[in-house]
Amino acid sequence: MPSPDPLYCPLCGRPNQCGQADPANRDQPCWCFSARIDRQALERVPEEARGRSCLCPECARSATDTTTKHSG
Secondary structure (H helix, E strand, O other), X not given: OOOOOXXXXXXXXXXXXXXXXXXXXXXXXXXHHHOOOOHHXXXXXXXXXXXXXXXXXXXXXXXXXXXXXXXX
């Protein structure tokens, strides 16, 4: 199984806007440093992506909202 790409959300596959993973933005704090991350969303991150790939802002807000938005 390939390693998760740190530039993409492990839940939806969209760019995660991670300031730490993007070489062009490494000198800027990531959006997640000041965001509230939904615990249910974190629990849904596959084991192989934990600590290696950030959620996107939309998935980080709510696991329930994300499921609804991405499934339709």
